[in-house]
Amino acid sequence: MTNGSASIPSTDRILPGVALMLGFCLTAPLLDVAAKLASETVPVGQVTAARFVVQCVLMAPFVWIMGLSLHVPRSHWLALFSRAFLLFISTFCFIAAIRVMPLADALAIVFVEPFIVLLVGKFYLGEEVGPRRVGAAIVGFVGVLFVIQPSFAAFGAVALFPIGTAVGFAFYILVTRGLSRQVHPVTLQFHTGLVASLFCIPVMILAEGTGWDLLDPVWPEGIAWVWLLGVGFFAAVSHMMMTYALSLAPSATLAPLQYLELPMATLLGYLVFRDFPNTLTQIGIVIIIGAGLYMIHRERVTARRLVSERAAPPF
Secondary structure (H helix, E strand, C coil), X not given: CHHHHHHHHHHHHHHHHHHHHHHHHHHHHHHHHHHHHHCCCCCHHHHHHHHHHHHHHHHHHHHHHCCCCCCCXXXXXXXXXXXXXXXXXXXXXXXXXXXXXXXXXXXXXXXXXXXXXXXXXXXCCCXXXXXXXXXXXXXXXXXXXXXXXXXXXXXXHHHHHHHHHHHHHHHHHHHHHHHCCCXXXXXXXXXXXXXXXXXXHHHHHHHCCCCCCCCCCCCCCCCHHHHHHHHHHHHHHHHHHHHHHHHHCCHHHHHHHHHHHXXXXXXXXXXXXXXXXXXXXXXXHHHHHHHHHHHXXXXXXHHHHHHHHHHCCCC
């Protein structure tokens, strides 16, 4: 009876977590669509700034309503600033990419990020990673090359921007692992938006009048305001759903669901922009998803083995 009742709360937490992660997969591509539409008439740097400024404004009332403290211990400042800077760089690179690339192509390249996290964990942080997961990471990189090759031929060096996003986001995830245990998710989102805005705004001021189309700010006109607000709104909503999903359900349960973002991005890219991946890119996407799912499977196998070893009675 006790075991049965104890399992209910676990299920009650996992199902909302899965629902929230599915919500992330549905809303995150809407952020990408809004950013791509906005970047048609607004510089990339300005779209990036809108993403963080709007997020900060949207999070502020929730911090107040929930009675959360904005105080962050001084010992966390470096991690907080690093997190915001890494997200700023990864966001800028991705918006610069999708300004000219199809959504699915750019996002597929970004999905090399889990493999980067794994390899950094093994070779830099000294985490235990088996040869099968390393092999899956290498296969994933091969899949990315399948996507980059036609994209590079069609769009030039801009096809490398999603690699910058993947590297920046990989280190962003590594920093977040430790920081998320110390700071409430809503407060963390507010401070991330605030600090990243402080990075963006001076850059735009310095770039004014330079004529550089990526940074020189303009006054948005007409529907561009809607797209800029959409970038910040969908960023805040999608990332809060992912943050809370990870607090409710194990990451091993949620990680495979994140790959649903790719077909959603492909569908929206086709419906809104009439973009669709070519054959070589499709093969690369399949390889990336397959390698990623296999890596997640191996992590689960390793986790179950460790649990069994710890639970085994001593001799």
